Structures are given as C-alpha cells and as structure tokens.
Amino acid sequence: MESQVLMDASSSSRGARENKDEDYWRYQPLLKAALRGDWDSAKGFFDQDPDALTAHITDAKQTALHLAISSGRSIEFVEKLVDLMPPEALALRASQGRTALHIAALYGNTKAAVILVEKHPTSLYIRSYDQNQLPLHFAANGGHKDTLLYLLSVTEDDPVSKPFAYPSGALLLYQAVDSEFYGSSARTNPPAEHYIALDLVGRHPELGTSKLVDDKHALKTMARKASAFPSSIRLNRWQRLIYSYVPVENYADQDHNRSDIENPVNSSQVIAQKHSWARILGTNFPNSVSRKLQAMLWKVLELLATRYGIHEVVEEVVESFPQAIWYVDNDGYNIFGLAVIYRCENVFNLIYQMSGHKQDMMFVVDKNWNTMLHLAGRLAPFDKLNLVPGAALQMQRELQWFKEVENLVTPGYKEYQNEGNEFPSMVFTKEHKKLVEEGEKWMKDTANSCTIAAALIATIAFAAVITVPGGTNGTNGVPVFSKANAFIVFIVSDAISLFTSTMSLLMFLSILTSRYAEGDFLYVLPKRLIIGLVTLFMSITTMILAFSSTLYLVFGNNKEWILIPVAALACLPITSFMFLQFPLLVDLISSTYGPGIFGKKSDRFFF
Template sequence: MESQVLMDASSSSRGARENKDEDYWRYQPLLKAALRGDWDSAKGFFDQDPDALTAHITDAKQTALHLAISSGRSIEFVEKLVDLMPPEALALRASQGRTALHIAALYGNTKAAVILVEKHPTSLYIRSYDQNQLPLHFAANGGHKDTLLYLLSVTEDDPVSKPFAYPSGALLLYQAVDSEFYGSSARTNPPAEHYIALDLVGRHPELGTSKLVDDKHALKTMARKASAFPSSIRLNRWQRLIYSYVPVENYADQDHNRSDIENPVNSSQVIAQKHSWARILGTNFPNSVSRKLQAMLWKVLELLVPHIKHVQKQKLMHFQAIQLVKSLCEKIGSSNDSEVYELICYVILTATRYGIHEVVEEVVESFPQAIWYVDNDGYNIFGLAVIYRCENVFNLIYQMSGHKQDMMFVVDKNWNTMLHLAGRLAPFDKLNLVPGAALQMQRELQWFKEVENLVTPGYKEYQNEGNEFPSMVFTKEHKKLVEEGEKWMKDTANSCTIAAALIATIAFAAVITVPGGTNGTNGVPVFSKANAFIVFIVSDAISLFTSTMSLLMFLSILTSRYAEGDFLYVLPKRLIIGLVTLFMSITTMILAFSSTLYLVFGNNKEWILIPVAALACLPITSFMFLQFPLLVDLISSTYGPGIFGKKSDRFFF
C-alpha cells in the first residue's frame, strides 16, 4: 500500500514539477510519517511548522491527511490529525480536485470517512474535477461496499448539489451495477437502510431510463454480468440442494416503492424454492412461526456448515440481480424515450451472447417485440444462441407458441441457415466446459441434431454462399476435433486394455492354482467346503468374465472407423461398458484376493477380515476417485436428460 501511495504522490507531470513554487522535498519527513502512521514524528514536525497541517507536501498537492488516509496504516493518526485541523481545511483538494473524503472513499477507508463526515459534513457534496464525482462515486467505482453504504446513509438528497439527480445519479447507478452492488444484506454492520442499485432505481425511477454521455447504461452492464445470475453457476449435487432450500431476505418489508417484490422465492422461477417449507415444518404452523423456525434452522446450519453462507450469498445476489433487471425494464418501458429500441436491442442481443436467459426473459416480458430484433449480421437471439452455444437461451424456444417456427427461419448475409450455424465449431470457452475431445465432439453433434430436428426439412439441403450444405460445414469445421477425439479415445482404450488384460490373466491363473492346493487323491480343492472359498471362486469367475468383456470393448474402440456420427452414441457407449466392466473386474479381483488371504492366513479368526477389508478398499476407492468422474460424465452426456428441452413453465412469447 505504501509503495502505491508513493507512486500516486509522484504522478504529476514533470512540467508541473519544474513550475512548482514550493520545495516539496523539505516535507519528506512528514510524508514518511504520514505513510507509516508515525504520529510522534508528525506531531514534532507540526510543532515546528504549524502551516504543515494544511500544506501540500507532494507535487500532486496532497496534504498529510490525504496520505495518512490512503495508506490506511493508522486510524489514530487520522483522528488526531483531524482534531488539529480546522473544519474548512478538510475540504482542501489534491490533484484532480480530490478532498480527503474522496481519498477515503477511493481506498475504502470507512473509519476515516466517518471521522471526516462528523467534523465536516459538507465534504459529502464536494465534487472532484475528474467527471465531477462525489465521494459516493469514488466508493462505488472502487468496489468498497461498506464505505458506500455508510456514505449513502449520511448523504441527503441535497437540492443544491443534487447527488442523486441526472447525471450524478445515473453515474452512481452505473458504478454500483458495475461493481455488482445490486443490493446489500440486512446483516451489514451497521444495518444498511439503503440497497444501492435496487434502492436507487426504486427511489429515483428516472435513473432507470438515463444513460451517460459515453452511452453507458445500468441495463447494458447487467446484460454482460453473467456471474450475477443463476444460469452461470456450476454447483454440485449438495450445493444444488442447499441452493434450492436456502432462504433469502424478503425485500417486501423494505420501502422500495416496488409492489412486485412480495416474495423473493416466488418472484423468479429461476431461483424458486422446490419445496414448501410449510409442508416440511408442518401445515398447522402460522406463517410467522414457520418463518421463525426457518430462520433458527438456517442459523444453526450456518454454524455447522459455513459453506451454506456462501451459497446463500450467491442466491441472494442472483435474486437481487433479477429484481434489478425487472425494475429497470419496467422503468424503461414506462418512458417515452425515442432511444429505447436501440437500448433494448443491444441488451437482449448482448445477454444472448453471454448466455443470460434471465435477462432475455425479463426484456421480452416488458418488450415482446424485442424477440424479433436482429444484429448487424441478421442473427436473432436463437441464431446467436446457436453460434455461441448458449443452451439456456436456446431452450427458451421450447417455451414459445407457434412463433418458434418463425424464429428458426434465419438466413444471414452469407446465406447460412440456422443449421449452418450449428455446423460451426463452438467457441473455445464453451468447448472447454466439456471434458475430453470425444465428449466435446459428442456435444457438438447433439447441438447439430437438435437444430436439425427444429428446422424445416428443406433447410437440411440448403446451400450457403459457398455452395456448402450444413453437413459439409460441420465436417469441415470439426475435422480437427474428430482427430483429437480419436486420439483421446485410443489413448484411453490403450491404457484400460493393459489393465483389463492383466486382470484377465491373473483371474485365469488363480482358478488353476486355487488357494491351499487340491486333494492328491481326487483333485478336489482343500478349502472347497469353506465359505471364503465359495466367495473366492465366484469373485474370480466374475473378475475373469468382466475383464474379458472390458478387453473386448476397448479393442472394439481401437478398431473403430471413427466416423463423425460414432461419437454421438457408439463410441461413448462402448467406453461406458468398458469402464463399468473394468471397475467390476477390479473390485471382484480384490475380493477374490482378500478371500485367499483369509483362507491361507486367517486361521478362522474373523477379526482378520477387518484389516483385509480396509486394505481392499484402497484400490477400489482410488479407482472411484480417478475414473468415476469420467464415467459419470459419459453416462450423463450419453443417457442423461440432455441440455435441451423445456426448463420452465413460464410463457416466453
């Protein structure tokens, strides 16, 4: 921090330094004391030179107070220095017209901001020279939520400075959204009475329709904030379970001038709770009692499982983001701005590229005609969803009425149809969401087949400007991916073939040389009547048969022709069977070996089974951790519900 402040302190131009009328270098001891929070040294300097309290001690016109606040080393230093300074001295400006409160907001020094505001409240309304910004703007732009919440709580809607009027309010709203301050938690300390972006739009509706000189707008920013919406998160099974149940604060109790926020759970189908807490806790409980029981239950769970708080924070942010988009769309829809078309067109097309179906749905809810908007290349939202492989947006077509047929009639300036677009290779970032080149190729085939089922039959043989059919485009674009998928499949099969062959060899040899040997007179195994021997024989037989089956599956993969269509079902199915049978052969081989250990060395002592079973679990568990995720991905991608289909009952258009 100290080095950063020193860089800021020397950031002015050389020309300004040459023309200075003060020797800033004589203040070096004071500068170092301010940066280090050394009050004793600073106090000695002030005793010798009282003018140093308000003097500019750097060529960036910073005072000792500016430097002490920006360093953040000692709040006691700031407090004692403010006590010595007259109130009007707190309005002294550094370069770019920044006061001490601007610096406190910029660096997120909330304690210093409290001290400054208490002594000089009018500092809240002093604007800097750069973009005419208040301390509020510096806190919002710097991403310091606690500082911003404090400044919001003490900043009044002054009729002279007009902090929340256009353009100041529009800039604050944009900065809050850009810093992802959609709302604040009621758990903040001190309790927050302001909810930043949601509250700004609720209290000042005109800000929802205002855009800045450089064409920035809060809704445009939301169209790029994929991380703020549920569709962007990747949760495991337990996290999804927690997410579906965990409650969020009810904003209906706050004064936002929003009649539509009655229940955060029901306000969006995306983050809707899947089960009724009233049924879980008992239908005879009054609503107030049920809510209290819920709150108590989640407080206990948060103490036991701290990760729950993280999931709840995510869900709360998602709820706030959806409500903010809804509110902005309503405000824009109620205005008579002639530039609404351009704004909404940008928002819906941008949200589609980022795969934010929540924004697309809310925009279409307020502006149904937006569904027909196209970009400069002639692509509508579903064409863009296919190009950028945004299945969340593409699945909205299943929530449409008969208009979905019209939405599939896309022909761009190069005469590419929707099926040609599906034939293109997916963007690199989307392709890497699927592990392994073979599964990536399978996902690409699934996209192509899904679009093929939705377009009219004539589009399947439609030629583009280059006289290419959709299938030709697919083959050309995916040639390298097919080669990578073939290599991935063969490498996997080769590795597993060696393991399967070894297991088959061991299992076959174990049957010939049974534990304990055979009776010399009739050739019957010595332990033939022991229960452990029966376990050994059955396990060894299963291990031999399954390893042989696995070996055949992997050999069939190695000798496959590797056509494009084989990656859809044929090759993944063979790999699934091979991995499952290999896992079974390993498990039964370990079981057969454990039975042999017990027969030969156990001496009918049952406690021997405990260490044997514990050791037997090690290779099985290792295989589960190393190969089971791949097996799950294969089964889910090949036989799972898929990524396409109707995901919500909400009517789209």
C-alpha cells in the first residue's frame, strides 16, 4: 500500500513537470518574439492568450518582459508591453527573485528602467533573493554607470526599505568602488552625483568603515585599485608630460552651491575638504578607534596598499590614524618592511618624508630575526622583476634596493645574523644566484650580437678609406674628388665610423670577458653596455652618412635633387635602430645615471 502511494506521488510529480514543460513549449513563439523584439508576433499571441502577459515562459520563471529587457533589441517592444500590463505585474519575479527592473539594471538597459520606474516606482525597493539586492546594486555590480546614476536620482532614502542603511548601503558602496565609480565623469563641472562613491560617503559617512559579512569593505577594495592612483599608472615620458597638463576635476574643489548642500541637514555630511582617496572612504576617524577598525586598517595597509605600492592610501590612513604606522603583522613586518619585500618604492619613499621616527621604522626585526637589510636581500616578486627589461637590469635594480636599505639601517645591522646565522649579504647572494646567471647570459648574448655588427662596420670603414670613391690620381696618388665638399664629408664620417665601431667592439669584448660578480651589475657592466651601444649607434649613423656622400660623388654629377632620395633612404636604418635598440639604451642610462627610484618625492609631511 505504501509503495503504491509513493508510485502515485511520483507519477503525479512527473505529470506536473510534463505539464509545465508543455506550457513552456507552448510559449516558444512568444519567447522568440520577445528576444527578437518582434511586437506584431507578440501582440498576436497576447490577443489569443491574455494570460501570457504575466506568464512564466521559461524554466527560470522569466516573463516576456524579462526577456525583452535582457535582449535589449527593441525599447519600443518593452514600452508597448508595459502599457498592456497592470502596474503590479511589473513586480513579478524571475528566478532568484529578480524583477524586470532588476534585469534592466543588470544589463544596463537605462531606457527600460525609466519606463518601469515611471509605471511602478515601488519596484525600486524590491529586493532580490540573492543578498537582498535592490536594482541599484545590480547596476553598480554590473558596471553600468548611466543606469546607476538614473536609479540613484529616483531612489529615495525610504525609512522602510532603507536602501542606504547598513548592510544595503555598505554593499552599494563596495560595488560602486569595485566598479571604479569614484571619480568624476567627463563633463565640465559635474554635479556631485557623478562622484558616486564620494557622494555616498558624503551623505552616509558611516558606510566608509562598514564591513560586510564576507570581509568585504570599500576601503579594502579601494586599496586594491592600483589604477585609480597616479603613482601606480605606468606612463611613458610623453604620456607623463601630457598627463601633467590634463585638468582633473576635484569634488572637494567644486562650487557647492547645490540645494542639498545648502540644506543644513545635509551640509554636515558633505565632505568639504581637499580631495583624498581615504577621505572618500570615510576614514576621518575619531581619536577612540575600535580594535576591529584598527585591525581593518592594518589589513588595508598590509595586504593591499603597501603590496600594490599605493602610497596615497598609506598616507591618508596614517594621517587619519597615526597609530597605524606602528602596527606590525604576525611575522613582525611594518609597512616599510612589506614595501621592501614587495619592492614598492612608492611606499618605501615615504620614509624620506618622515621626521626622526624613520630611524625607528628601520630598526624592525621580524620573528626570524631578519632585519630590514635581510628583507632587501630577498629576491623581488616575479611581477615586480618583470617591470624591468632584461635580467641584467633586474639584477641592477635588486642591487639598488639592497644598497638603499643598507644606507638607512645602522652599521651594526650589516653584520646582523638571522635565525639561520645568515648575514644580509649571504641572503642576497643565495637568493640572487640564478638571477646573476641569467644576467650574465643576457649580457653576453647582447654583447655577442653587437660585437658582430661592430666588427662588420669597422671592416667596411677601413676598406672604404683604402678604396676611396672615384679612385686616385695616377701620378701623385691624390683622390680624384679630394676637392669636393662631399668627399670631405665622406672622409670625416668614415673616420668617425671606424673609430667608434672599434671602441664599441672593445666595450663589447670587455663585457664578454668580465668576471660577472654581483656588484658589477650595479655600475660596471651597465656602463660598458651604454658606451658600447652609444658608439655602435654613432658608427652606424656615420657609416650611412659616408655611404650617402659616396653615392652623391659617384652618381650625383652635382645634381642637388639626388640628395633628397638618398637622405630619405639613409634615414631608414637609423630610424630602425632608434625604434629597436634606443629604448634599451634609454632604460640603461636612466637606471644607471638617472635620478633613481628612491628619494623624497613630496614635501608633504608623513608622521
């Protein structure tokens, strides 16, 4: 009897599924029409079956309106469909409790969102089943700024749904920062709502330090956004020049003649201070800060801002909460120790903006008795090494880090042994053994290639002097074209080409026969490579000049116009060398004789 009941129940359930599948198949023409935006076909279906207006036509419980909005094919289709539907039908939910407005926000269909809100404004406050999200959250999480701006303009701080209170507001701020909606738009004098994250914190300061259940908070997310800060943007020289002249809108510098700022209720919440990323996130903390908040701040400094080299966040957090500079993690590292480990010079350079406290910062010893110099002796992370071209220059950068830290620590730390009885120099040698080998191979490969080119040029230049263009006078051996100006150009440029190519050859040979000690990568080897490349470039240029003058002497017949094609063709190899080898030469000169990556970069006081 019991088994029969189970069989009947199973049959009933299977029959229900089959009926449901039958319904979905019945709605296939409507589904296709909604996806295509074919209103005539859909209207004919609705005329025959009015219930189809609100029916779930997919197994995800989507209505025709859900599908039409997500496809984005025809806003006219959406508009006509909404006109036929009763207002309460716009609140119908698909799977995960998503209404049509949720779908419009998710796909960034702003026009559809406007239509839905105008007919059913309460859709703004319906939450989905997944994390109780409003349409606002879907737009922010999907990265649809225009849709989010519209929804923010029509969403009120409803006392029942509380869209901007914790945790809803904290989630919205987190999503806005994660989607990088914290800066200004491209408009002139943008209103405050274009600074989405900044405006949210200005109106609700408590959101800046609110943490979600899964350890997400806006400050931590902002600290991960390296591209949001000038210090982390990799620009070439021309881009930096242009960037320095680009006007940047500043929310704090805007003319605050808005009605909401004039309102005394809101004016106390508006951030009317200079622009800073930490203040965007509400880190103007009171003197008494909870342990939980202290821990959160240290996590921001330790795992994110310091690791990514975002000194702006470090500066603002320390300025707002100075005690954070003394924090150390479980391994005993402070922010400067972490900056050394992760090779973040932007953060490390803050030590030059400090007062006498910088000495204390360098006295740190971790749980394994490693000093700051031991940390500098470690190999840099792979992603940091790859920022420098070539193993030899990578080794040079590592030596620069070690020497810089060595100059800042006390003399006793140079001979300080860690838990493994290793001196800092021993740690450096052990960690960089493979990089030294790679640097030696890179140097030798480069020198070998350039040696061949220099030898060929020297051979050609020497032979050209012996067999001068036009030959010599049979009676006294004087060159036929000795009185021509082009011949003087030939002799001078050929001589320079011979001498510079020989010099280049000697430099590259000295690189090949070098001992390749660690310290050689700091100045000796880069200096030889720089001289070799510069003289090779000079020899190529003068060789081309000598050849061009010869062409003019032999075939020009004093015709000035022939200089134009000759000069144009002569520029090709020189230009090729500039594009192929000149960037390496610039990097070598900059890293060896440039201002360097260390030193005081700002006059702003840091603790």
